[in-house]
Amino acid sequence: MSEVEQIWKKRLHNPLFNTSYPLHPTDWKKYRIAGELPFTDSCCAFYVHIPFCAQLCSFCEYTRKRIPEEGEQIKYLYTLDKDIKAFISKHNDHQQLYGFDVGGGTPMALSDHVFTLLMNLFARTKERFRLCDDFEPSIEGTFQSVTEHKLKEIVHSGIRRISLGLQTSDRAVLRSYKRNDVAIETMKEKMEFIRSCGVEKINLDLMYGLNGQSEGSIDFDLSTIATLSPDQVTLYELRTNMLRQKPRVSLDKNFFSYSRYYEKLIELGYFSQFGQNTFSKYKEDLGCSSYLRHRMLSASSYKGFGIAAQSMSSMGISYNFGKNSDNFSLDEVSYEKGETYLLPPKELAAKYISIAAYCGSFSLSRLSEILGCDAEEYFYHQIRFVLNRHLMEQRGDKLCITREGFRYYGATFSLFSSPLP
């Protein structure tokens, strides 16, 4: 048995190997530097994190807290504004923005007044830049947080894509994770209303791997999707790395769930590739905002603002203040002080693979650019193994996960990311 095969076998049933990278925060200890992440790339995207929610779902791995009173919300936005201005004044050589996502938490959980301030901040910031042709900003919310006022502000500021969480239509499962459900008729009415306000694309998030989900609940989700007919669907497998919990659902059950969602979504007319977690009615958009699309396809640079936001440039990765903390303070004068890692090419390549895994494939030429050498030579043994075992197949410049490979996607993708001992 080759060394690569031995490692793959060892990782087969280890749930730590998924799309999270690095596996342990301490893995990058030796690359940590004091100071800011250098940003020299001429094109990047922005991400603004709003860490507030009306309810705190217990499956959620994002940095968030219950929405505070309006004065505290304003304080958060004020600090965000200062951080964004400081970044722009230092990096005015960034000529182009390829994306701008506002996520969380639940940005739409802000009060109407503070939400207006957020949309003004978005519009003002975006105006400072040249925008790429496929620039498609996006904002996250829940069905409960959508209001007419917020939709008007969203459309007025130039955002035409909204992403809402459905997670599962199984009320008992949702409630067991402390999340309230919304009646299907209400969701349908809201979606019609969102469209009538000028929003062009609605994405719905679904999750699998949740405790209590069954074949029946998956079929119920799929009939809900057929009824609501969102433009895009994002399918998330429950990740528990950050929650410090062990997953209770087996890899085989997760594979079965994904396959069932995949087959039916394709039947419903959505475009995707087996192993990809985004689905779209439009072939060209890959089922996500331009911020995620560029990141998945080519590991493009992005700058995150706000608590715990992550940034990546061609030099490394940084995390803003608040990472791994659910008890953060809103009294900080800046969220920019966090952890910065200057990474060597092999670690940047690993990060690219872990992001690209969301679309089930990665580009060999982009990997070569990041590594600074021929990826086919660098990963000669890994590529030979995954192709011989039909875990991946080569389509043009891309290595794409196969059905068999996706069953063990963590072990398979990690051959190219987590170092072989």
Ligand SMILES: C[S@@+](CC[C@H](N)C(=O)[O-])C[C@H]1O[C@@H](n2cnc3c(N)ncnc32)[C@H](O)[C@@H]1O
């Ligand atoms: C940042 S959240 C914001 C969504 C919005 N607040 C909501 O609840 O609808 C984006 C999506 O991440 C997914 N998500 C949350 N926790 C997750 C976890 N532990 N593993 C995988 N996906 C998760 C959910 O599908 C969620 O809709």
Ligand code: SF4
């Ligand atoms: S899933 Fe959404 S609403 Fe629930 S805690 Fe996470 S960000 Fe908040």
